[in-house]
Amino acid sequence: MSEDELPGAGEPARGDGDFSPEHIARARALRQGVWPVAVGGRVAGLGLMLALGLTHCGAGLVAGFGPAWAGRVAGAALTLVVLPQLLSLPFAARGRVVRARFGLVTQGWAGWAVDQLRSLLISLPLTAGALFAVYALAGATRWWWAWAALGAAAVTVALSWAAPLLFEPLFNRFTPMPEGPLRDALLDLAARDGVTVRDVLVADASRRTTALNAYVSGFGRTRRIVAYDTLIGTAEPREVELVVAHELGHVVHRDVMRGTLLGALGAAVGVCLLAAVAGWHPLLSAAGVQHLADPRSAWLLAATATVGGALAGPFGAALSRRVESRADAHALRLTSDPAHFIAMQRRLTTTNVAEPAPPRPLHLLWGTHPTPAARIALARSRTW
16 A cells, blocks of 8 residues: 555654644545555455355355366456455545545546456456466476466566556656756756666656655666656756655665665565465365465465555555655755755655655555654754
């Protein structure tokens, strides 16, 4: 779940003096409206996985696609993608309604529905491919889990490379930033940071949201700076530079590469743990299957992976906060402009209706960035 969907997730700090009482109250109201829906969606999704993965229901559902091996694998993929997404729709729609009340949504319902369909059409072939590979290996060798782990690592690396080129254009249109002082400043900033970028692009984020953002995507010769049109049209040029400087920090510290390699390692280890846990006889018995090579075990595999992901989530969030804090420090060192950094954080916080200091439990579970208050405190601390 993204930061837009869970506003205010981050490190605990107060920062009351940097934001008006009206903004703090408004951001708190948004959080109180969105978080119960978001948490409810997560709980419902986990409940679905457990209900179908730890009972005979999931196996029966897959068996309903016929006795053929290929039909059952395809049916497992279809149900694993479609049912969770259908269950999530009411929660996603409700969260969207709440965010729209705070002026954060600009996309119509038809466009939102098309995005949901696009997401489904992307997820379905990826899931089907993974299941066909896993069950083909499981039926061919007792070392299937080792080959599946290597495959999971390879796919993680491939998707990290392909996402900016294949998936991003499906959800946004990108146009080159016109020649001018801002483009020159961003390219100069990258050059001073030793980062080679192919182009500076503007994403048409305004047709979905009013949120402000920018990022650097791609590897090597495909790397480009991407700024939301909402950011370009709202923030001061120097503030845009500060946002991009933060993103360049991720490149300089090789955060994307490290994240990809760490993700690949995590995927490989996860597959090994998944095979060990899901292969435990009591779980197989509960799921109504004899062995993992049976495609009817797909929901058991999915349930085990979902529980593992939920348990690992807070650790991943903590790591992400450290990485984001380091990128903030990099931006401050690169620009030597704490005043505009603070102004930029205030603008982002106000426009995104983010809470300066959200409740600590929410931060520990899902906060992937430091809070605005913590980021402003870093700029003032001179420890960067």
